[in-house]
Amino acid sequence: xxxxxxxxxxxxxxxxxxxxxxxxxxxxxxxxxxxxxxxxxxxxxxxxxxxxxxxxxxxxxxxxxxxxxxxxxxxxxxxxxxxxxxxxxxxxxxxxxxxxxxxxxxxxxxxxxxxxxxxxxxxxxxxxxxxxxxxxxxxxxxxxxxxxxxxxxxxxxxxxxxxxxxxxxxxxxxxxxxxxxxxxxxxxxxxxxxxxxxxxxxxxxxxxxxxxxxxxxxxxxxxxxxxxxxxxxxxxxxxxxxxxxxxxxxxxxxxxxxxxxxxxxxxxxxxxxxxxxxxxxxxxxxxxxxxxxxxxxxxxxxxxxxxxxxxxxxxxxxxxxxxxxxxxxxxxxxxxxxxxxxxxxxxxxxxxxxxxxxxxxxxxxxxxxxxxxxxxxxxxxxxxxxxxxxxxxxxxxxxxxxxxxxxxxxxxxxxxxxxxxxxxxxxxxxxxxxxxxxxxxxxxxxxxxxxxxxxxxxxxxxxxxxxxxxxxxxxxxxxxxxxxxxxxxxxxxxxxxxxxxxxxxxxxxxxxxxxxxxxxxxxxxxxxxxxxxxxxxxxxxxxxxxxxxxxxxxxxxxxxxxxxxxxxxxxxxxxxxxxxxxxxxxxxxxxxxxxxxxxxxxxxxxxxxxxxxxxxxxxxxxxxxxxxxxxxxxxxxxxxxxxxxxxxxxxxxxxxxxxxxxxxxxxxxxxxxxxxxxxxxxxxxxxxxxx
Numbered sequence: 001x002x003x004x005x006x007x008x009x010x011x012x013x014x015x016x017x018x019x020x021x022x023x024x025x026x027x028x029x030x031x032x033x034x035x036x037x038x039x040x041x042x043x044x045x046x047x048x049x050x051x052x053x054x055x056x057x058x059x060x061x062x063x064x065x066x067x068x069x070x071x072x073x074x075x076x077x078x079x080x081x082x083x084x085x086x087x088x089x090x091x092x093x094x095x096x097x098x099x100x101x102x103x104x105x106x107x108x109x110x111x112x113x114x115x116x117x118x119x120x121x122x123x124x125x126x127x128x129x130x131x132x133x134x135x136x137x138x139x140x141x142x143x144x145x146x147x148x149x150x151x152x153x154x155x156x157x158x159x160x161x162x163x164x165x166x167x168x169x170x171x172x173x174x175x176x177x178x179x180x181x182x183x184x185x186x187x188x189x190x191x192x193x194x195x196x197x198x199x200x201x202x203x204x205x206x207x208x209x210x211x212x213x214x215x216x217x218x219x220x221x222x223x224x225x226x227x228x229x230x231x232x233x234x235x236x237x238x239x240x241x242x243x244x245x246x247x248x249x250x251x252x253x254x255x256x257x258x259x260x261x262x263x264x265x266x267x268x269x270x271x272x273x274x275x276x277x278x279x280x281x282x283x284x285x286x287x288x289x290x291x292x293x294x295x296x297x298x299x300x301x302x303x304x305x306x307x308x309x310x311x312x313x314x315x316x317x318x319x320x321x322x323x324x325x326x327x328x329x330x331x332x333x334x335x336x337x338x339x340x341x342x343x344x345x346x347x348x349x350x351x352x353x354x355x356x357x358x359x360x361x362x363x364x365x366x367x368x369x370x371x372x373x374x375x376x377x378x379x380x381x382x383x384x385x386x387x388x389x390x391x392x393x394x395x396x397x398x399x400x401x402x403x404x405x406x407x408x409x410x411x412x413x414x415x416x417x418x419x420x421x422x423x424x425x426x427x428x429x430x431x432x433x434x435x436x437x438x439x440x441x442x443x444x445x446x447x448x449x450x451x452x453x454x455x456x457x458x459x460x461x462x463x464x465x466x467x468x469x470x471x472x473x474x475x476x477x478x479x480x481x482x483x484x485x486x487x488x489x490x491x492x493x494x495x496x497x498x499x500x501x502x503x504x505x506x507x508x509x510x511x512x513x514x515x516x517x518x519x520x521x522x523x524x525x526x527x528x529x530x531x532x533x534x535x536x537x538x539x540x541x542x543x544x545x546x547x548x549x550x551x552x553x554x555x556x557x558x559x560x561x562x563x564x565x566x567x568x569x570x571x572x573x574x575x576x577x578x579x580x581x582x583x584x585x586x587x588x589x590x591x592x593x594x595x596x597x598x599x600x601x602x603x604x605x606x607x608x609x610x611x612x613x614x615x616x617x618x619x620x621x622x623x624x625x626x627x628x629x630x631x632x633x634x635x636x637x638x639x640x641x642x643x644x645x646x647x648x649x650x651x652x653x654x655x656x657x658x659x660x661x662x663x664x665x666x667x668x669x670x671x672x673x674x675x676x677x678x679x680x681x682x683x684x685x686x687x688x689x690x691x
Contacts, residue, residue, distance in 0.1 A: 009490035015293025018484035061235025069243035082215035135171030213260035220259030247272035248496020273489025291459035328498035368399035383632035393664030456485035480682030483665025491609035526602035
């Protein structure tokens with residue numbers, strides 16, 4: 001394959017494993033894009049990756065660059081399928097995980113129990129030694145008991161060790177000493193220190209993050225190395241990167257050491273792709289929606305920037321406080337509503353959709369694999385929104401009898417017809433997703449009418465217009481390659497690391513030198529880390545952010561900082577903070593502002609894809625028209641819709657709704673009164689009817 005460069009990305013989801021391949025011929029400049037989907041293959045997820053490569057006809061030995069996103073970490077956490085962990089912590093603080101926080105979501109439940117820690121109390125052991133909040137040692141570390149602790153852990157079958165000391169965010173010297181000694185005493189054990197994950201305060205959150213990273217580390221490392229071995233066995237010699245939760249990629253070696261950083265790697269790549277797409281089409285303010293087989297995820301992108309946070313929780317719901325993970329994660333809301341979400345009737349006779357899912361196996365009833373419960377996909381199929389004769393791109397023969405039986409069971413429980421049950425399922429699923437979109441927009445002071453909805457994933461295009469009309473967004477955009485857009489987003493990702501660090505200082509002239517020195521130290525560390533992995537320091541791009549609050553408040557608001565922190569910059573930083581605070585909380589205070597922490601983004605390009613423009617043609621879309629059929633639009637009733645072949649739609653074509661666009665991986669539902677056109681990059685823009 002000399003004279004060609006082949007870039008491949010793969011994304012392992014709960015139901016499908018997606019692939020995007022971009023091949024460039026250096027002699028002619030011509031490019032070719034290949035996309036493919038295959039079933040996810042739990043618990044051996046790497047087999048799904050190898051399968052989708054084979055399905056796409058891409059030889060591993062021809063690949064120059066490969067990026068990979070996976071749900072293996074979040075699955076291990078939510079299914080509690082990690083390894084046995086031991087915790088080493090500061091004397092007197094082994095119950096930090098048990099005490100946790102006082103946030104009781106089920107407030108009036110007198111029998112409420114806090115989530116059980118991932119480490120039992122007898123495996124939470126202590127060492128004497130103390131740092132204060134300034135990072136000053138107040139009591140020397142005593143390593144003498146460590147040998148006995150190791151023997152206790154071995155006897156208990158511990159496979160991974162987490163080390164978390166009080167105020168290690170300010171000075172990690174004690175944690176580093178323990179990790180070095182552990183390496184000598186027990187070289188085969190997996191061990192991680194809290195400072196390797198987070199340099200921010202909040203002892204409980206930091207300790208829990210270290211524990212959860214240790215809990216999944218052996219599982220994730222085995223998976224990544226099996227994937228690497230499988231690829232190499234097929235001839236792969238290129239560079240393999242792993243998608244991170246912060247919208248960047250990192251090396252396999254770095255990720256295997258601290259795998260908790262890929263806890264939301266799949267969704268992150270999609271939202272990064274949406275941000276890049278927004279910049280490309282001149283719509284930097286985006287509401288991004290990813291609907292897959294199991295879940296729907298959404299995120300708000302403002303001025304082309306994806307928001308990254310460290311306040312991330314798993315298993316948090318109306319009855320449980322959940323578990324915190326202090327790693328850089330794209331700010332998103334996730335709900336259990338996807339194509340495989342199951343419809344059910346509760347004890348009060350109300351119809352619900354999700355969070356239970358039919359998953360990849362048996363899948364929706366229409367898959368004909370033994371599924372008996374009605375799902376969102378079955379409802380879309382029954383209403384004619386999905387073509388029963390082109391189900392899953394024609395690769396699956398729709399079992400309409402099974403879908404009908406599943407819907408009939410729901411209909412009987414509600415004493416309505418199957419069609420009414422199917423409409424109800426669609427409307428409730430849409431309502432759930434609208435509420436999620438409101439959480440990332442209206443609830444945070446953003447007006448959805450000022451944003452463009454970018455919808456992707458296998459199910460995004462089916463529901464996007466209904467959601468956009470409810471929210472009143474500017475328009476809806478369905479990206480080219482929407483079914484595999486998360487994999488596509490990895491093509492546009494940089495090698496990226498986010499550095500968060502607690503740094504208390506008043507926002508005044510007296511603290512300028514201290515603040516600037518802290519930023520400079522973190523930036524020097526970032527460059528050194530990249531250079532250690534072969535990335536020249538001058539190729540590293542750095543962005544600064546500060547976390548500010550009004551004096552004596554608890555939580556912070558992040559503000560971008562352009563250039564050095566100088567006296568001239570003080571007023572700009574303060575004004576930006578006041579504006580951001582007011583937008584989120586509806587008011588501002590006449591009170592001193594203080595800096596609580598810093599955030600530095602370090603990134604470098606590694607084979608980033610530049611989208612290729614298509615030649616604009618005429619507006620007539622009739623050559624892509626393949627049929628007409630009756631489609632039930634739920635709220636708008638049944639209409640005769642034009643059916644278009646998505647693969648034959650070209651740049652410049654325009655058409656009106658009601659219409660359906662059929663692609664091998666998704667179906668785009670365009671409602672009556674909407675108009676649509678294809679842009680020069682192959683994205684479909686849908687202009688919504690005005691109320």
